Each structure stands twice: as C-alpha cells, then as structure tokens.
Amino acid sequence: MADANKRGIFFDGIYLPTFKPLLENPEVRLNAIKNLEGRSDDVLITAFPRSGTHWLWEITYMLLSQEDQYTEKTKETAFLEFVDDWSNIEKIPSPRLLNTHVPYRWLPLQHIAKQRKILHVIRNPKDVFVSLFHFQKNFGSTEDWDSFYKSKVIGSGTNYGGWLEYERTFILESKNVHVIFYEDIKLKPTEEIKRLAKFLDVECSDDLIANIAEKCEFDKLKKAHLTVKKTESKVQHYRKGEIGDWKNHFTVAQNEEFDDLFRTKMAGSLLCSKYCPTTS
C-alpha cells in the first residue's frame, strides 16, 4: 500500500493523486505506463494538470477522426494513471489517443525511443495554480489562497512534483515533442489547430479546422462535457477558461516572489521569456 494522506500519495519523491490504481500500488501502475509496448500510431498527450489537457484531447480526437464530434467518455479510458482496468487500454481501437500527467521520467519508453507522436500543452503556471486552487474545492478543500500559495505555489506540494520541476525537466529532456501553449490555442485557434494537423500528418479541410475551433470554444466544450456526464456533476472541470485570472489571486508581493523563483529555477529556458520576461 502506498503512503497516502490527504495531500496525495507520496511516491518516488513526489505527490500523486489518489486515483485507485495509484492508491493500490503506484509502482505497479507507473511501471505499466513506462513499459507500455504501444502501437506505432499511438499519440500521447502529456501535460501538467489544469493546463488544458481536455481541450487538446478534444481537438486532437476530432483531427484524428476527421469528425467534429465530442468524445469525453473515451478520454477517461485512455488516461493512463487513472483507468481502473489496465487491459482496457489494449481495447482502444487505433489510432489510440492516450493521455497522462506523469513526469517525463515515467513516460512510455518505447513511445519515446521509437519517436512516436507526443503532444505537450503548457499553460502560464500562475493560471495553472489558480485553476488548481479552485479545482481542489471540488474535493472539499477549504484552504484559502494564501495558504495554497505557501504550500503549493512556492512549496512543492502540488501533485506530479510541482510545475517548475515538471516543465523544466520536460523541456530539457524531451525531443520530437509538439509543444502547444494554452494561450496560443485560445488566441489563434485555427492557426494552432492547423499546426497540430500538420504534426499529426492528417489532411484537414479549412472548413473542418474552423468547425473544430468553434466546437472547442470554452462555452461549447463546457456544455458538451456536462451533457456527456449527464450532470450537474459535483466536479466542476471547466471553470473560467481564461488567460490571466492569476491577476485576481496573486498579490503584488506573491507575484514578485514567484517570478524570482521562476527565473532561478528556469534560467535559460524558453519558458522564462514566455512567462516571466524581466521587463514585466
């Protein structure tokens, strides 16, 4: 049994969410992910939580299937550390779209070695933290922002090892990865969807690209999600879907402290100029 407490499961130096397979035995599930044999046409979506995984999933699924149909249900079956029965992964028809939040060191080795397609979505960490802060309320958290800031933003208390470490390693280690920025999909969706289609080697008409962009707008995706889940589900997955909501949460002092930490930990990374330019 893993070492689990209300912060999550502590394993291999980081916290992981209390998904059933991870609670039962994180090592078994993480090794299953790492040793996944895979198929040549598998596509793997990787992201730190709350970075836009579901959004990218829907867009990519539509591109691969060449249809602008929502797929919410399939996503959970293909969520590698979440799916209850691992054998269900093998039942997914090709081309499989798989997804995971695990850090780079646990990604399927064969997928990397054989240079199969990996998509990686990155979002401004301040907005990621704000999204996480609100998301944890779905599970009963009453933590206030200042406490969250100390333990999760500046501390290392977030699941999957903390944003800075997760993205720093990903950017350093990864090769042949299609990186997409959340902010770019939001601001220029058709351009980003076309770029993604090219990476995936799929032919798509301009009409289909435009339809996908429209169907994957925040309000439409949120509505589709609630319809598929047949819910007023307790878990509010789609909250605001905005760029810059961090400005309503971080104090000036917190912002400066985080920027300093960012520049120290991410020195030299392209993410510094993107999210933490020195003139800001």
Ligand SMILES: Nc1ncnc2c1ncn2[C@@H]1O[C@H](COP(=O)(O)OS(=O)(=O)O)[C@@H](OP(=O)(O)O)[C@H]1O
């Ligand atoms: N279409 C679209 N446009 C803009 N923003 C969108 C969209 N779809 C999802 N989202 C936002 O992405 C956040 C959830 O990220 P993830 O899907 O990675 O979350 S999860 O970790 O897989 O649960 C979460 O962000 P917040 O609203 O800021 O909490 C979602 O609302």
